Amino acid sequence: MIIRTTFPQVYRFDHPKAGIYYQVSARSKKWGLNERKTFNTEKDALSYARQIEKHVQDNGRRTEIPKDKLVHVTAYEKLIERLQPFGKNPEDAVEHYVKFLGDSIIRQAMPTVRELVEQWHAHKLLDTTLDSQYRNEIKLHCKFIKCKWGDYRADEVRKNDIDVVLKKHPCSNNTRKKYLTMIRMFFNWVLGLDKGYVTTNPAEGIKFKADRFEKEFYQPARIHDFFRKVAEKYPQLVGYYALLTFAGLRPSEGARVQWRHVNFTTNELHVITGKTDARHIPMQPVLVAWLKWHKEHSEKDAALVPDKNMFNLEKDARGLMDGGWIADGLRHTFATNFASLEKNYSTVAWYMGNSVAMIKKHYAQTIPSEPLNEFWNMIPDKVLS
Numbered sequence: 001m002i003i004r005t006t007f008p009q010v011y012r013f014d015h016p017k018a019g020i021y022y023q024v025s026a027r028s029k030k031w032g033l034n035e036r037k038t039f040n041t042e043k044d045a046l047s048y049a050r051q052i053e054k055h056v057q058d059n060g061r062r063t064e065i066p067k068d069k070l071v072h073v074t075a076y077e078k079l080i081e082r083l084q085p086f087g088k089n090p091e092d093a094v095e096h097y098v099k100f101l102g103d104s105i106i107r108q109a110m111p112t113v114r115e116l117v118e119q120w121h122a123h124k125l126l127d128t129t130l131d132s133q134y135r136n137e138i139k140l141h142c143k144f145i146k147c148k149w150g151d152y153r154a155d156e157v158r159k160n161d162i163d164v165v166l167k168k169h170p171c172s173n174n175t176r177k178k179y180l181t182m183i184r185m186f187f188n189w190v191l192g193l194d195k196g197y198v199t200t201n202p203a204e205g206i207k208f209k210a211d212r213f214e215k216e217f218y219q220p221a222r223i224h225d226f227f228r229k230v231a232e233k234y235p236q237l238v239g240y241y242a243l244l245t246f247a248g249l250r251p252s253e254g255a256r257v258q259w260r261h262v263n264f265t266t267n268e269l270h271v272i273t274g275k276t277d278a279r280h281i282p283m284q285p286v287l288v289a290w291l292k293w294h295k296e297h298s299e300k301d302a303a304l305v306p307d308k309n310m311f312n313l314e315k316d317a318r319g320l321m322d323g324g325w326i327a328d329g330l331r332h333t334f335a336t337n338f339a340s341l342e343k344n345y346s347t348v349a350w351y352m353g354n355s356v357a358m359i360k361k362h363y364a365q366t367i368p369s370e371p372l373n374e375f376w377n378m379i380p381d382k383v384l385s
Contacts, residue, residue, distance in 0.1 A: 003042060008033075008052050010045045026052050110197060113157065114150035117142050120189050131252035132311055133327065141182035154190050154197040163206050173208040180206055215332035215362045220374040222322050223333065227290075227383050229320040235297055237317050240305045241330065242290035243269075247283065248334035248352045259304050262291060271353070281351050286379055293380040335359065337375045340367040 004010035008026035015021065022045035026035040033052070039045040079090045111119075121142045125135060148165050149157050162183060166176045184203040191198055218226075223245060231238050243254040253271055261270040267283045283291075294304070306313060318325040326332070331352075339348045339359060348363065349356045367375075 004046060004049055006053075007056075008035075008049045010042075010049050012042065024049050024052070110153050112150060113152045113154055114146045116154060116190055116197070117146050117150070117186065120186050123189065129252060129256065131250070131255060133251060137178075138182070141179060142186075144179060145183060145186060154187070155199070157187075157202050159202045159205060162203055166206070166208070176208045180208065215336070216326050216329060217333040217336045218321075218326065218329055220371050220378065223375065224378060224383055226321050227378070230317055231293075231380075231384055233320065234313060234317045235294075236302070236306050237313060238297075239291055239294035241317070242287055242294065244330040245334055246287035246290065247271075247281065248331050248338060250328070250331060250353075253353075255305055255310065257304055259295070262304070264288065264292070277353070279350070279353060284376065286376055289379040289381075332362070333375075335363045336365055337367055337372060339363045340365075340372050341376065 001012050002009060003012050003022065007028060008024055011023045011025065013021055013023060022039045022042050024035075024037045024039070024045050026033045026037075026049075028034075033056075035052075037048065039048065076090060079093070083089055083093060121138060124130070124138050130138075149161075162180075166179055169176060169179070171179075180203060184201060187198060187201040187203055191201060227238070227241070227245075230241055240254050240257075243249045243257055244251065247254075247269060249257070249271060256272055257269070261272065262283075263269075267288055269281050269283050269287075271279050271281060291304075321329075335348065335352060338351065339345065342348055345356045345359045348354075349359045352359070
């Protein structure tokens with residue numbers, strides 16, 4: 001039934017399920033209105049109708065809004081409602097989305113981790129002082145990084161992702177530490193490019209507790225047999241292997257030694273800068289003896305370490321080691337015997353260019369006096385007689 005007959009009309013309805021409700025009908029071409037609204041009480045309905053009536057009296061006909069613009073207005077109002085809980089408006093949303101699109105375009109232009117790793121690999125190999133073993137390690141770790149994150153952008157690699165990948169990798173914690181070191185070095189290099197590819201190093205803060213183990217080394221009999229064979233077949237390498245065995249030099253350090261670095265007057269060896277800082281170390285008598293033998297059995301003005309075909313010579317010479325070759329085994333042999341001789345980890349660490357913690361962790365084993373004396377008295381006269 002009708003409650004109000006003047007414009008806008010108010011109707012009362014009695015619905016079998018919804019119950020009684022009231023409807024305000026403000027539909028009029030004359031006033032440019034087309035609204036219907038329902039209320040639960042007659043009072044609210046009449047109040048709303050009077051508001052419309054007053055608005056019509058004060059403002060006259062409502063300007064008709066084109067349907068297409070009305071659609072946009074409605075959509076805009078809905079956007080306002082959706083953003084209101086977040087304290088934002090449609091203008092904020094548009095600004096954020098435009099920035100997102102711009103960042104997306106920039107990201108598409110950014111190189112992938114695979115491309116960056118290849119650049120880093122080439123950069124690392126520019127260093128001519130790197131030995132073949134370290135070059136192979138770089139190649140291996142670059143392959144690992146590309147396999148795991150090659151299709152990512154650099155800033156998409158997360159710390160937790162690196163941590164999980166390394167923890168699942170079937171290897172020891174010491175090997176995980178090596179992988180982590182290379183990954184950290186790679187991302188530090190990317191940071192150094194200063195091109196915005198990353199803002200932080202995702203490998204920082206990850207730690208693996210090192211496994212405690214002693215490095216594998218050679219017994220005196222194997223060293224004795226090896227030097228005898230090298231002196232017979234590759235005498236030009238005797239000095240090089242003497243530096244690794246009786247001074248504990250890294251292969252890269254030994255390869256850089258020249259005769260001017262050896263002082264037979266003071267029996268001192270100058271180890272030039274490489275993986276660690278330069279150092280001057282006293283030569284043990286057994287090393288002095290082998291270097292003098294090498295000099296006496298070399299051509300005049302010949303280099304201490306061959307500068308040609310060294311890779312192939314080394315490869316062939318390593319095959320002479322009875323029982324198989326141990327990576328860095330000669331250096332480990334020296335360190336183990338030197339630690340037993342000196343009984344002072346600080347001295348051994350300084351001599352070898354390592355930390356005291358590293359020496360304690362890998363070379364704590366005590367060598368019995370008999371094999372210890374045999375090692376330090378392994379001079380050419382005894383080996384080659």
